[in-house]
Amino acid sequence: MMINATMLGSFTLLGLKNTTAKYRLMLFTLTLLCYTVIILVNVALVLTVILDEKLHKPMNIFLCNLCFNSLYGTAAFHPKFLFDLLSNSHVISYSGCLLQVFFIYSYATTDFSILAVMSYDRYLALCRPLEYHSIMTKHRVALLVCFSRLVPMICQAVVIIMTSKLTLCGFQIEKLYCENWSILKLSCYSTTLNNIVGFIVILIYCGHALFILCSYIQLVKFSLKYPECKKKFLQTCMPHLICLINVIVALLFDVMYARYGSESVAQSLKNFMAIQFLIVPPMLNPIIYGLNLTEVRKSFLRQCKYNKQVGRLE
Template identity: 35%
Template sequence: MVNSTHISYFILGAYFETGGFKYLFFLIVMCLYVCIIGANVLLIVVICVNRSLHEPMYLFLCSLFVNELYGSTGLFPFLLLQILSDIHTVSAPLCFLQIVCIYSYASIQFCNLAVMSYDRYLAICFPLQYNTYMTSKKASFLIAVSWLYPFITIWIMVSLTLSLQLCGNTINEVYCDNFSIVKLACSDTTVNNVYGLIATFFLIMFPVSLTFISYMRILRVCFSGSKQTRQKAVSTCTPHLASLLNFSFGGFFQILQSRFDMSSVPNMLRILLSLYFLTCQPLFTPVLYGLKMSKIRSICKRVLCGEV
């Protein structure tokens, strides 16, 4: 038995020999990363430089786009290096740093979406009192909590993993995963498993539940309101719900894959699904909001055409 601090590297066992296709895969992933960076940076700049967008709803969107950049940076440079490399290893400190980055990205995403659903609930159900309930100070506080709370929770989780004694260093993933490392432990992992379940509930299930409660109340108001109210609800809530469902699909599959035996699933399909919420969501979100929200769409057109 060796302590995890004595392990200098981990082996990523999910990679397979691609031969000459690795350069094609590298080019595809690189193009995807460039598109993600460009789309999210464009919308962040649009929101920051236009005073008409300095409203709580757009501040929450800006937080969402920043988180997409953060999560992408935690995966794509690492993934690009691994595609070109013949030896798929990662140093232990970098592995744990990637766990913190990816796990906190996913948790912040769910918290951001919950906060945004609450904001839409206030705007649609209490339109006259909205500016009183959702001030800039309150919006900033909610954004800060959405970032700090996941970071603290994830750091505790990783600290518990660092204290384990490990019997191996091979992870059957294409990136570092906390539970995959916990499964390598020779020592008792009861505390890790219990804390992992509690953290999953408060970082994922709780925000998702709050999101759906907010939308249930929005729907109730829409059915009893005017046609204008229903149109406003549909135009502002559709991107949020689509983003939540898309991200939840990828995130929950990864949780199931790490917790249960998925050997019956083809390896290539398992890899693609494990990467789905980390690769498609950062591009899906800015495209969805950029196309759906007319105010952002019109300003983006002006910026791209050189009018601003």
């Protein structure tokens, strides 16, 4: 008998179906610890940049945008997941499910857009330093920040609107959170048009990847041609490159599993592959930048020292 999930009004998440109470408690502790670290490191970096006027530079503004995006995306997953770990009923409403898909995947695609913008910024700073300030004006920075946030949101809004039009004949999702591909598999009818739109969105972000690759080819060529620029390349571009690889690997895990994952794969491995991009990049990105960018690191330590002294005086 077919059940229309849109009429039922909710979905059941099956990612934790075989997880015992003992493992759930351990997972709850680890997840809470990870989420706390994610909030602390991202908020710390954002506040460090905001409070120090010397850090009000385009690259640092884009970095704040990246950290804010991590907070935005993880807020759509971690609180619900923590609640599910303590509950025996892993249910999410139909509208809540669609919202979760929108927030999580707009977060993932926004990360990619921000990294593309940051690669453009690094290309200008190293390869065209004399023109950098005339090109990277406040107006241009604001436009790039808007581009990195609005384009992914528009793409995901189109995907969600199309998904919401589907008639579904099931209500069970084999993941820890709602995911668009999982919802499409529950459709009573053909989802060819949805798949086409999905592949167009993927192609848009493949274009982002190509743009980033071209930027880095130019950066590497320039640093090899002018050895004096090598130190600057290693200091400012390597953190960006590490973050980029981190995000790409995490997203590939999720996309490849969602599309081609085998039923024979252990549920624990499936869960890890599904949530990696919601834990590793948000946690490591600000740490990588904070440790590698001298200005940011020194400013953070200076502000910590100042706050400690104020606390003692009080």
